[in-house]
Amino acid sequence: MASASTSQKKRKREASPARELTFRVASHSVAPDEVGPMLVSYPGVRPPPSTGFRCYRKKAKTTAEPNGGDLIVAGETDAVEFETNEEETRRVAQSGCRYLVAVHNKRTGVVSVLPTPLSPHILSHTVKALKSIEPSPAPSAVEYFQARTALGETFGTKKAKAAIRARERNRVDVSAMEGVMDFVMAGIDKGAGGLMTTEEAKEVADSNRPVPPFSATATSPADVYPLHGIIPEPEWKALPVSAFYAAGSANERKAALPFRFSHWVNTRVETAMEQGDKERKRTLKTLFYISSMMAFRRATDRKFKTEDLPTKLQGVPGPVIDSLLARFTECPRGSTQPRTTPALQTRLLTHLLALCLRVDNYAADAALIARDLSLATDYMNDVFKSLGCKLVKLNERERTRLGLPDSVADEKRAVLTAPVEFPKQRMKKKTK
Numbered sequence: 001m002a003s004a005s006t007s008q009k010k011r012k013r014e015a016s017p018a019r020e021l022t023f024r025v026a027s028h029s030v031a032p033d034e035v036g037p038m039l040v041s042y043p044g045v046r047p048p049p050s051t052g053f054r055c056y057r058k059k060a061k062t063t064a065e066p067n068g069g070d071l072i073v074a075g076e077t078d079a080v081e082f083e084t085n086e087e088e089t090r091r092v093a094q095s096g097c098r099y100l101v102a103v104h105n106k107r108t109g110v111v112s113v114l115p116t117p118l119s120p121h122i123l124s125h126t127v128k129a130l131k132s133i134e135p136s137p138a139p140s141a142v143e144y145f146q147a148r149t150a151l152g153e154t155f156g157t158k159k160a161k162a163a164i165r166a167r168e169r170n171r172v173d174v175s176a177m178e179g180v181m182d183f184v185m186a187g188i189d190k191g192a193g194g195l196m197t198t199e200e201a202k203e204v205a206d207s208n209r210p211v212p213p214f215s216a217t218a219t220s221p222a223d224v225y226p227l228h229g230i231i232p233e234p235e236w237k238a239l240p241v242s243a244f245y246a247a248g249s250a251n252e253r254k255a256a257l258p259f260r261f262s263h264w265v266n267t268r269v270e271t272a273m274e275q276g277d278k279e280r281k282r283t284l285k286t287l288f289y290i291s292s293m294m295a296f297r298r299a300t301d302r303k304f305k306t307e308d309l310p311t312k313l314q315g316v317p318g319p320v321i322d323s324l325l326a327r328f329t330e331c332p333r334g335s336t337q338p339r340t341t342p343a344l345q346t347r348l349l350t351h352l353l354a355l356c357l358r359v360d361n362y363a364a365d366a367a368l369i370a371r372d373l374s375l376a377t378d379y380m381n382d383v384f385k386s387l388g389c390k391l392v393k394l395n396e397r398e399r400t401r402l403g404l405p406d407s408v409a410d411e412k413r414a415v416l417t418a419p420v421e422f423p424k425q426r427m428k429k430k431t432k
Contacts, residue, residue, distance in 0.1 A: 384414035
């Protein structure tokens with residue numbers, strides 16, 4: 001039994017004698033006039049191992065290349081030819097791709113590494129049977145579009161086919177329009193005759209601005225928005241100021257105002273009391289009208305009844321109330337009760353601020369007025385800009401002219417200049 005089990009065991013192969021490999025760097029590279037090892041790359045098609053290759057050097061174009069130009073590696077089989085693609089090979093060489101080549105001598109067991117790195121040759125192949133066939137020209141844009149349409153109609157989804165049919169319906173046959181182009185152009189010229197010029201379009205845009213009547217050619221800020229363009233003369237004559245003269249204190253003068261919660265109006269009333277008689281009367285009338293507009297704005301911001309306005313606008317003459325109703329409210333269709341709209345509220349606000357600019361010598365405190373009207377300062381700044389104002393910091397000379405302290409040097413004021421320049425309308429960005 002022992003001898004049988006021993007005979008069934010596999011005999012171990014004796015270990016092969018170890019071979020020693022020696023690595024060394026060759027002492028010299030390949031001479032310029034000789035051909036050494038070459039590296040090649042076969043994209044797509046790999047030739048049989050028995051394929052023979054030869055190296056050729058291009059004929060020298062100048063005397064600076066005594067040994068000729070670049071090397072070309074070429075080989076062929078019965079069906080395919082291989083040749084160096086010079087453009088791709090140059091691109092690989094310029095990309096910095098380099099390899100070190102080692103040669104193994106089986107007889108001596110020495111691996112010699114060439115000291116010069118090599119760049120691979122990128123080979124392109126050509127089928128011999130197809131060389132005699134001329135390449136077909138590249139399809140034109142029309143042919144490409146037709147082929148794509150046919151492919152979509154055959155294999156496309158329902159949505160793609162619907163898009164193709166819609167595109168075909170909307171396609172314009174240019175050839176069919178060749179005979180009528182002169183008539184089309186003549187019709188365009190005739191229709192364009194009624195279009196507005198640039199100046200006429202500007203006049204229409206200016207007339208539709210929600211601002212008081214203005215003069216675009218005025219050279220003084222005082223003439224940009226005429227006083228009686230905001231306060232008609234009959235209303236101006238009806239404005240009362242006797243209560244301010246009869247009042248003995250600031251609180252009594254505040255009680256004479258239709259809107260008593262404006263710090264801006266109250267402080268300007270006290271300043272006006274120190275002016276001369278003629279200027280004081282004009283300023284007090286303007287301030288009373290501003291206060292009336294503030295009270296009117298507050299009384300009409302929601303649903304209101306016309307008969308309740310005299311009570312809410314206490315002290316405001318009837319002609320003033322009627323004028324404010326006619327200019328800054330409208331009756332909805334099918335109703336006799338006037339209502340205000342956001343556009344009319346903006347128009348009321350621009351008229352009000354134009355008067356504030358007149359009182360403040362055309363450098364108004366937008367932030368203070370915004371607080372009095374419970375509005376955001378940014379919104380108030382935009383309304384002042386729509387009037388042609390610029391938000392700037394006043395220099396020392398301007399502060400002295402307006403009688404302002406140096407503590408407001410860092411505050412911006414809405415300044416109106418002449419001739420007036422309205423902000424340009426911004427173009428909306430296209431949405432993708």
